[in-house]
Amino acid sequence: MAVNLTIRASGGATTQIALPDPVVTVPPVSSWPNASNTGVPAGTVLTNSGPMTITVPNTIIQNRNISGPVIVKANGVVIKNCRINGNRNGFAVDADGRNVTVQDSEIWNASNAAVLCQNGKVLRCNLHHCDNGVVTQGGDLVQDNYIHDLGFTADAHVDGVSIQAGSGQVVRHNHIESWDTSCVFIKSDFTAIHNVLVENNRLINTPGKKTAACVYADNSPRKGMSGITFRDNIMEKGNWFYASVVNTSVTWINNRDYLTGALIPQP
Amino acid sequence: MSDTFNVTAAYDKESYVQGETITVAITGDNTHVEESIGQAGPIDITVQAEGSGAQHSFQIASAPVAITTTTHEAVRIISAVDTGPTPRTWTINAEGNQITATA
Numbered sequence: 309m310a311v312n313l314t315i316r317a318s319g320g321a322t323t324q325i326a327l328p329d330p331v332v333t334v335p336p337v338s339s340w341p342n343a344s345n346t347g348v349p350a351g352t353v354l355t356n357s358g359p360m361t362i363t364v365p366n367t368i369i370q371n372r373n374i375s376g377p378v379i380v381k382a383n384g385v386v387i388k389n390c391r392i393n394g395n396r397n398g399f400a401v402d403a404d405g406r407n408v409t410v411q412d413s414e415i416w417n418a419s420n421a422a423v424l425c426q427n428g429k430v431l432r433c434n435l436h437h438c439d440n441g442v443v444t445q446g447g448d449l450v451q452d453n454y455i456h457d458l459g460f461t462a463d464a465h466v467d468g469v470s471i472q473a474g475s476g477q478v479v480r481h482n483h484i485e486s487w488d489t490s491c492v493f494i495k496s497d498f499t500a501i502h503n504v505l506v507e508n509n510r511l512i513n514t515p516g517k518k519t520a521a522c523v524y525a526d527n528s529p530r531k532g533m534s535g536i537t538f539r540d541n542i543m544e545k546g547n548w549f550y551a552s553v554v555n556t557s558v559t560w561i562n563n564r565d566y567l568t569g570a571l572i573p574q575p
Numbered sequence: 576m577s578d579t580f581n582v583t584a585a586y587d588k589e590s591y592v593q594g595e596t597i598t599v600a601i602t603g604d605n606t607h608v609e610e611s612i613g614q615a616g617p618i619d620i621t622v623q624a625e626g627s628g629a630q631h632s633f634q635i636a637s638a639p640v641a642i643t644t645t646t647h648e649a650v651r652i653i654s655a656v657d658t659g660p661t662p663r664t665w666t667i668n669a670e671g672n673q674i675t676a677t678a
Contacts, residue, residue, distance in 0.1 A: 310659030317605035317648040321578035329659040331590035332678045449677050476664025503662050
């Protein structure tokens with residue numbers, strides 16, 4: 309049994325129900341995310357737009373060539389089939405605390421990150437020329453993205469996916485090329501972080517550069533960290549480590565070296 | 576006092592593709608039974624003779640009586656803990672009758 313529910317009656321009595329683990333299937337993968345299978349689908353006709361602030365819930369922005377940024381101040385917003393030039397020191401798509409879905413889009417030119425979101429989804433996007441690809445605040449799904457050529461500011465601290473707060477993030481089947489710090493950075497800088505799954509990604513160094521460590525699980529701020537899982541990833545060693553694990557432990561399953569295919573020992 | 580939960584929980588689909596939203600909903604209620612001891616009496620009874628019309632009164636002492644109260648109570652989810660090999664974070668909705676997570 310995988311999910312244990314505690315049920316309470318209006319009179320105060322409680323009981324428990326155990327459910328089996330749900331059946332989850334993995335769709336067939338033709339290739340790793342790259343420039344040809346992420347971003348705006350070929351043939352999409354785009355309309356030019358300027359920067360925008362979205363305040364209406366569930367707004368759908370699609371088929372736009374946006375000279376950004378895009379500021380999202382409502383929940384349920386969907387951004388798809390867009391090319392977004394962030395044009396700023398900040399986030400190109402700034403959905404601070406909002407559950408935005410960004411899919412099939414190309415986003416670049418921002419100092420902080422291409423996308424900031426919470427309980428959001430970033431799917432099949434081509435993200436580049438930002439200091440970070442995605443900054444997640446908790447509950448986000450980051451899947452099937454091509455994150456590469458990172459760096460916007462001269463002294464960039466670069467991470468492909470940055471998790472410094474929140475829990476429940478899933479980082480799955482992305483191709484991330486990074487340098488400076490990491491491909492996936494998990495550090496309890498702002499809140500405790502629990503139950504993050506990083507699986508089936510290709511996490512490598514930007515050609516000619518290196519990360520410090522391919523992935524981090526760093527609880528040196530001691531705000532709390534548990535349930536961090538790295539499995540079935542392809543990793544390229546950074547300058548010092550494959551993984552920097554500090555003041556916590558991680559579940560480490562079948563992670564292999566990018567060049568040799570050898571199993572990477574538990575950090 | 577007893578509580579009998581008649582509650583079922585079920586996934587909304589038989590299987591999910593990675594990235595889909597998984598929803599589990601509960602249905603049912605709790606049958607709450609309270610048993611208490613009440614009292615019948617005392618009872619004052621007066622009888623009368625048919626011929627003379629003379630009357631006599633006496634009292635039956637009180638006796639304990641069992642009282643059973645059955646209530647069907649609404650139920651809600653107060654926690655969802657995932658102990659599977661890939662623990663998910665489950666969110667409980669405002670009504671407390673379903674949870675969701677990402678496959």
